[in-house]
Amino acid sequence: MLTKKQNLLETIRGGKPDRIVNQFEYVALMFDPCTLEAMGKVQKGGSWLNGWGVRIEFPENVPGMFPDTSPEHVVIKDIVDWKKYVKAPNTKFSDEAWQACLDQVKDVDRNEVFIAPFVAPGIFEKIHYLMGMEEAMINFYEEPEAMHELIEYLTDYELDVAKEICDHLHPDALFHHDDWGSQLSSFLSPAMFEEFIEPAYKKIYGYYKEHGVELIVHHSDSYGENLIPSMIRMGIDIWQGIMSTNNIKAAIENYGGKISFQGGIDNGKVDREDWTKEKVWAEAKNNIDTNYSGHYFIPATVMGEPGSIYPGVYDAVSEYIAKVNAEKYGIKEEVKSANMMTQG
Template sequence: MLTKRQNLLETIQGGHPDRYVNCHEAFAFIIDPILTHIGGFAYTMKPGETVMNQWGVTVTFPKGCAGPLPIHSNGLAALKDITKWRETVRAPRIVYPPEVWATAKAQADAVDRKEQFVAAFMAPGIFEKINYLMGMEPAMVAFYEEPEAMHELFDFMADWELAYAKELMKYIKPDLVFHHDDFGTQYSSFFSPEMFQEFFVPVYKKVYGYFKEQGCLIVHHSDSYVANLIPSMIEMGIDIHQGTIHTNNLPELVKTYGGQISFMGGIDNSIVDREDWTHESIAAQIKKVCDEIPPKYFLPCTSMGGPDCSYPGVYDAVCEEIEKYNKKRFSLT
């Protein structure tokens, strides 16, 4: 039986996987001190908290919500004028002494890299950071009204992420990078393919290109419609698109692009992650998706950007039901 790491590689390389990859089982996530010091993210906040993170963004985590949200109302937007971003945006600290990295390094050193990938976790992404600073509507308008300033801010964010990447390689040497940046809604991308190519591809090729030079796999999370952006995402260097929801027509994506990129999803949180969830409803969704799509280039997974869920027990139940499905379909013992 292949290890979790080997099975994932066989899956994305079009080899001979002996079962479906089970959600995030092959990833040993490491939450690094740069991310934790910035603050204002799901892994650093508790429901009910409101904080200002190191980007100057006010972030709140309402009770009952899946995660924290930036606040832009009542004059709280950190960046109010895109043309003045140079005077306004102050990037968080990146360089910390080795002792600050001690816990993350020890966690990475403890991972059996034959069994799992040491996975760096980077969030929010380049566009999401700008959205956090400005708000969604002003950010979208800026693409049209102030494209030069937007290009400059994108380049600034990419250079910051590149410096961040070098610290990750210095201390934890990840095998894989799990990077967030949501590119659309459930039914449409935020950007035309032409706009996406102009603004996103150059900066992501810079960041992902560095990681790939270091031998890392790239897993990009966007739980949205991205079918029209896949050619550009391939050009960026993405190995696995995580969060592929049903509106993308997953079987067609695998058929069309398998061998160039793999897809991790098909079990939408909007479908299974409900207050009234049951093992039976989750098993039915897994069977529906996996009966239609063979394991090459497809990794069944919930669409949330990590091993988590909105309603307690859902993620574990999904993993249990995929394991049951694997045992039945592949005669595993």
């Protein structure tokens, strides 16, 4: 039987996987000191200032944190004067600060799974965190020069983080967040995305690839099939979070071999207070029957981590995939509860 790591690589390289990749089973996600500094003190059900000075809210029963960009809290008051308002978080930490993360890395069997730092938020998210979504959209059109300057500054910060991560953890994968669309459309047109966002990620993901990272997994739980050519040029290996509002089957047929896809089970459909195992299994079955043909696809929920808002939903999907693997491929594996993310 192939290891989880081997099976993932066979799947995304068009080789001979011996079973369906079961959601996030192929990675051990790690929080590094730089990312923790930037995110700030995460408080479920509370609010705080992150490392960029952005006020963050994290209500109960929502999939993730989001910024409060009301006028009294917005960081960038005027994009033309962004340098006056924006100061990047610290990226230099002592060996002691890295030790907890290093200890977790030591406990992972690198032959079995990838070591993947969890980096969030991404370039586009940083932009609208700092100024608000409406202002960001307007500024792409009205102040492109200032936006290019800001993106270059944010990219340099991410490159500093990448250096620290690679120097300390020597990861073989990266899991990077940046939501690029709603359920129905991308936030930017492909041309504007190519102009503003793609160059930043070519530098960032290029650096990781040049420093030992084999696998780039990018999270964007959204519509985004119109951005796939950019994703490929950026160096993304797996688009994690592809929603059912995309034509997943066509994406696999058109781009398989250049990029792979993870998702298809929209959390909004299954990750609900009234969820049942039968409903979750029905969605998982439909996703596999519709989209899975052996290569370039990992059936999974679209949330940006191995878990769910309502306990048990993610595990139910994993149980169904394990059931298919046992019945169709004759491979039985223990399904562990969703707790793959470790934090330093």
